[in-house]
Amino acid sequence: MKFPYYRLRRLRKTQLIREMVAENRINIKDFIYPLFISEKITINHPIQSMPGQYQIALNKLVNEVDKLIKLGLKKFILFGIPTHKDAAGTSAYAENGIIQQAVRKLNKEFSSNIIIVTDICMCGYTNHGHCGILRDRSVDNDLTLKYLGKIALSHVNAGVDIVAPSAMMDGQVKVIRKILDENGFSDVAIMAYAAKYASHFYSPFRMAAESAPSFGDRKGYQMDFRNSNEALQEIRLDLEEGADIILVKPALAYLDVIYRVKAQFQVPTAAYNVSGEYSMIYNAIQQKILHEDLIFEILIAIKRAGADLIISYFAPQVAKILQEA
Ligand code: PBG
Numbered sequence: 001m002k003f004p005y006y007r008l009r010r011l012r013k014t015q016l017i018r019e020m021v022a023e024n025r026i027n028i029k030d031f032i033y034p035l036f037i038s039e040k041i042t043i044n045h046p047i048q049s050m051p052g053q054y055q056i057a058l059n060k061l062v063n064e065v066d067k068l069i070k071l072g073l074k075k076f077i078l079f080g081i082p083t084h085k086d087a088a089g090t091s092a093y094a095e096n097g098i099i100q101q102a103v104r105k106l107n108k109e110f111s112s113n114i115i116i117v118t119d120i121c122m123c124g125y126t127n128h129g130h131c132g133i134l135r136d137r138s139v140d141n142d143l144t145l146k147y148l149g150k151i152a153l154s155h156v157n158a159g160v161d162i163v164a165p166s167a168m169m170d171g172q173v174k175v176i177r178k179i180l181d182e183n184g185f186s187d188v189a190i191m192a193y194a195a196k197y198a199s200h201f202y203s204p205f206r207m208a209a210e211s212a213p214s215f216g217d218r219k220g221y222q223m224d225f226r227n228s229n230e231a232l233q234e235i236r237l238d239l240e241e242g243a244d245i246i247l248v249k250p251a252l253a254y255l256d257v258i259y260r261v262k263a264q265f266q267v268p269t270a271a272y273n274v275s276g277e278y279s280m281i282y283n284a285i286q287q288k289i290l291h292e293d294l295i296f297e298i299l300i301a302i303k304r305a306g307a308d309l310i311i312s313y314f315a316p317q318v319a320k321i322l323q324e325a
Contacts, residue, residue, distance in 0.1 A: 024304045026296060028072040028322055032117060032270070033315040036208055037061060038081035039098040049204035050279050051286070053313055055081060061102055062109045069114065071319035077117040077164060077311055078102055079209050082125055088133060089125035089147065093154040103158040117191060118155045120148055120165040120176065129206075129213040131167040131221060139221055141169050148172050149179040156185050164247070166193040168221040170237075177242035191270060192243035195231035195257055198222035201250045201276030208275065231257045232264055239267065245309070250274040252298060255305040262306025271307035273299065278313040296321075 011021050038045065038055040044064070045055040056064050065076065080098035082091035091097050099118055106116055122144070123131045132144030144167065152163045163180075165172045173192050180188050198219045206212040223230060235246050246265070248258045249272035262269050281298065284290040295314050302310055312318075 024300050026299055026303070026318060026322070028315070028319050029074075030303070030308070030310055031073060031315040031318065032075040032077050032115075032309060032311045033068060033073050034077050034079060034311060034313060035061075035064070036079050036081060037098055037102045039083045040081060047204075047208040049207040050275055050313060051282055052317075053208065053278075055208065058098065058101060058105070061105055065106060065110065065114070068316060068319075069110070071316055071323065073315055073319055074113065075115040075117065076106075077119060079119050080124060081210055085125055085127040087127055089122040089151075092122055092125035093147070093150040095154070097154070100154060100158040103155065103160055107159040115161045116159070117162040117164050118160045120152050120155070120163050120172075121167045122147060122151070123167075123213070124209050124211040128215070129211055130216075131218065132169060137216070139169075141171070141221075144169050145171055145175045149175045152176045153179050153183055153185075156180060156183075156188050160188070162189045162191050162245070164191040164193060166196060168193065168196050168218075168223070171241070173238045173241035173243050189244040190242060191245040191247055192238040192241075193249055193272075194235040194238040194243060194246040195248045195254075195261065196222050197225045197250065197254065199225065199250050199253075199274070199276070201253070201274045203276060204279045205275035225253075228257050228260060232260060235261055235265060239265065244268065245270055247272060247311075248307070250277060251302045251307070251310070252277045255301060258302065258305040258307050268308050269306055270309035270311060271302045271305075273302060273310055273312040273314065275313065282313075292321075 011017055036055045041057045043057055044060050047053045078099055082098050084091050103116055121131050123129050130139050132139040148167055155163055165176055173190055245268040247270040248254055248261055251271040251273045258271050285292050
């Protein structure tokens with residue numbers, strides 16, 4: 001019963017037929033949009049390394065989010081750019097830190113109409129740009145855990161819905177789960193950057209978040225891109241420590257990892273379509289080297305690989321295109 005009885009082209013005949021049998025679709029509800037909020041500015045500042053993206057001033061935040069909500073975007077992950085940095089990243093857990101202020105503002109204005117996720121890491125707040133506390137020029141894992149717990153609790157006190165630890169310290173999910181539970185926040189979820197690779201795809205983000213390491217690299221804590229069995233182990237441990245959502249990052253060059261993770265664990269899985277993936281494609285589209293529809297091609301690929309949720313800088317653009325369609 002092969003050809004000529006079977007003809008797969010029948011279901012490719014028209015746009016409507018192709019729509020009808022499409023196995024994967026982009027829905028704006030799948031997206032989390034990153035926001036960079038800077039304590040250092042009073043007007044929004046374009047991010048050179050990520051054209052189309054802005055550092056947002058605190059007094060402009062509500063207005064920006066309002067516009068995004070009108071596009072159908074309701075989930076945001078927040079990154080802060082503080083005025084003050086020091087060796088212990090104290091601005092990361094300050095009562096009036098930039099993220100804490102931003103979260104209170106957003107909650108007051110939009111309450112349960114949006115979901116606020118915050119990145120729990122220290123690189124944007126330490127004067128050396130590493131993701132934790134240094135001892136002998138290397139990040140001290142267990143000492144850093146105490147700080148990550150403090151940061152998470154201060155974000156949750158300000159009203160965050162989901163915390164997303166991204167420092168890649170061993171035991172970070174366990175410590176955060178414990179401190180949240182002890183303080184009455186057992187209903188706050190953890191999205192763990194469980195498989196986060198040491199990647200050059202993060203360079204534009206580090207310019208945007210002003211968080212590049214002042215010496216060395218992050219290979220002592222983020223994953224080696226040659227490994228994928230290790231990603232499964234990272235995720236198994238994070239789930240055992242209490243992660244509710246797991247995240248693979250970057251996405252595009254790591255579709256195999258997303259696929260394996262989803263096949264193995266079948267838990268809510270997010271993928272971070274990171275800054276380098278965004279800038280690469282955005283610039284090529286601007287220069288008319290690539291077609292704009294490529295955005296959908298790659299985002300569908302990330303879903304097809306198994307991601308339920310996508311963190312992407314393309315979210316507003318996608319929302320606009322979907323609204324017009
Ligand atoms: C914080 C963090 C980084 C990203 C998200 N959280 C940078 C890094 O690990 O250096 C990168 C996101 C992106 O490139 O879009 N550790």
